[in-house]
Amino acid sequence: MPLKHPAAKQPRVTEISVDPLYDLGGESIPRHRLGPHEIPAGVAYETIHDELMLDGNARMNLATFVTTWMEPEAERLLRESFDKNMIDKDEYPQTAEIEMRCVNILADLWNAPDQATATGCSTTGSSEAAMLGGLALKRRWQHRRRAEGRATDKPNLVMGINVQVCWEKFANYWDVEMRLVPMEGGRLHLGAAEAVALCDENTIGVVAILGSTFDGSYEPVADICAALDAYQERTGIDVPVHVDGASGGFVAPFLDPDLAWDFRQPRVASINVSGHKYGLVYPGVGWVVWRDASCLPEDLIFWVNYLGNDMPTFALNFSRPGGQVVAQYYNFLRLGFEGFRKVQQYSRDVATRLADTIAGLGPFELLTRGNELPVFAFVLRPEIENFTVFDVSAALRERGWLLPAYTFPKNRDDIVALRVVVKRGFSHDMADLLVADIERELPRLQAQAAPARRGEAHSSFHH
Numbered sequence: 455m456p457l458k459h460p461a462a463k464q465p466r467v468t469e470i471s472v473d474p475l476y477d478l479g480g481e482s483i484p485r486h487r488l489g490p491h492e493i494p495a496g497v498a499y500e501t502i503h504d505e506l507m508l509d510g511n512a513r514m515n516l517a518t519f520v521t522t523w524m525e526p527e528a529e530r531l532l533r534e535s536f537d538k539n540m541i542d543k544d545e546y547p548q549t550a551e552i553e554m555r556c557v558n559i560l561a562d563l564w565n566a567p568d569q570a571t572a573t574g575c576s577t578t579g580s581s582e583a584a585m586l587g588g589l590a591l592k593r594r595w596q597h598r599r600r601a602e603g604r605a606t607d608k609p610n611l612v613m614g615i616n617v618q619v620c621w622e623k624f625a626n627y628w629d630v631e632m633r634l635v636p637m638e639g640g641r642l643h644l645g646a647a648e649a650v651a652l653c654d655e656n657t658i659g660v661v662a663i664l665g666s667t668f669d670g671s672y673e674p675v676a677d678i679c680a681a682l683d684a685y686q687e688r689t690g691i692d693v694p695v696h697v698d699g700a701s702g703g704f705v706a707p708f709l710d711p712d713l714a715w716d717f718r719q720p721r722v723a724s725i726n727v728s729g730h731k732y733g734l735v736y737p738g739v740g741w742v743v744w745r746d747a748s749c750l751p752e753d754l755i756f757w758v759n760y761l762g763n764d765m766p767t768f769a770l771n772f773s774r775p776g777g778q779v780v781a782q783y784y785n786f787l788r789l790g791f792e793g794f795r796k797v798q799q800y801s802r803d804v805a806t807r808l809a810d811t812i813a814g815l816g817p818f819e820l821l822t823r824g825n826e827l828p829v830f831a832f833v834l835r836p837e838i839e840n841f842t843v844f845d846v847s848a849a850l851r852e853r854g855w856l857l858p859a860y861t862f863p864k865n866r867d868d869i870v871a872l873r874v875v876v877k878r879g880f881s882h883d884m885a886d887l888l889v890a891d892i893e894r895e896l897p898r899l900q901a902q903a904a905p906a907r908r909g910e911a912h913s914s915f916h917h
């Protein structure tokens with residue numbers, strides 16, 4: 455998000471003109487400063503409502519992992535909780551209770567050894583959850599090093615270059631060196647041997663992603679843990695693992711129950727997930743859970759009043775809306791295990807069928823096929839030189855589809871891909887409509903003499 459609006463993109467007219475029937479006495483409304491006095495609520499509403507029509511249609515946004523559809527009952531609960539502040543545990547004890555129940559449910563879902571001692575909290579999303587998980591890793595490492603009388607000035611964190619931008623933020627904001635494993639050949643995410651090769655006594659942890667935002671693939675958490683076990687035997691250095699399960703934390707437990715990516719791995723110290731991705735809640739909620747209390751150093755915890763007692767909290771924010779946590783609990787209660795499984799299985803079915811159909815159109819090759827996260831990436835066949843994936847993305851935008859094209863990182867920045875994120879609310883029927891639109895646009899693109907777009911304008915891809 456730009457902190458400052460680029461000057462060139464400012465609307466030329468600095469006044470908002472309203473329909474004469476609203477009768478503001480011929481007055482217009484300034485765009486960039488407060489108006490001199492109040493205007494009727496209806497005029498304010500209509501003005502903003504109309505402006506927001508320029509936003510894309512969220513339901514056709516295949517770029518985002520974030521929930522774009524919830525049941526009306528969940529929306530009602532959200533509305534009913536707008537006025538509650540999550541931090542006021544004493545005033546809203548039942549919302550606080552529901553937050554703790556959600557943590558219990560996640561600890562259980564992720565096979566924490568003892569659901570009662572697993573610790574965790576809600577956050578505004580996986581980014582805040584990652585900050586908290588990373589801080590706990592850093593603080594634990596500092597305590598250990600100090601106890602051994604060793605230096606604590608050069609912490610590092612090992613991860614694949616495909617990590618989400620929140621880990622760059624963590625490293626930057628908290629002065630931790632990022633050690634990035636590049637992609638290589640067909641390996642488009644972190645490999646176990648490559649992760650271990652970057653570890654040393656200053657490594658506060660390894661981040662493994664379930665799954666990668668670039669292509670929806672799961673990183674090999676079990677292999678990474680096994681390689682770190684061997685590393686510890688060899689060197690005596692014990693490196694914990696944090697799993698960034700932003701999306702997969704709500705997919706793998708239901709669709710891949712035999713995949714031991716979670717607390718079944720003794721080395722996994724903490725896991726984060728975005729409630730607002732496959733947790734099926736509108737934007738504004740994430741979760742972080744630690745294996746047990748020993749993984750979250752006491753000195754990071756603050757205490758707030760709760761029914762006359764103190765309740766532990768760990769957060770970057772103070773005030774925050776309570777509705778998202780309530781909506782998360784609604785999904786848990788409403789769907790249960792089997793309901794979640796059905797919802798995620800349907801997304802996987804839509805993703806894999808859509809991927810296969812796109813592969814069959816001719817010009818495209820799949821990098822992944824939607825059978826891990828319900829997300830897949832595809833490229834144009836190398837012999838196609840007269841149009842680019844950016845042209846495909848722009849052509850589909852004409853029909854309202856938001857389908858991003860982006861370049862992969864080092865050492866595979868030769869790959870330029872399109873990515874589809876399938877989530878609740880995107881049906882086989884909508885997928886068929888998307889395919890029909892791709893088929894309609896292809897002849898025009900194939901008749902192009904040369905590429906129209908090479909992607910410079912799209913280079914800031916941060917999902």
Ligand SMILES: *Cc1c(COP(=O)(O)O)cnc(C)c1O
Pocket residue numbers: 519578579580581582618620663664665666667698699700701728740917
């Ligand atoms: C989306 C995502 C994040 C950031 O999550 P927010 O909930 O948007 O803050 C971090 N890591 C991964 C792997 C993600 O997919």
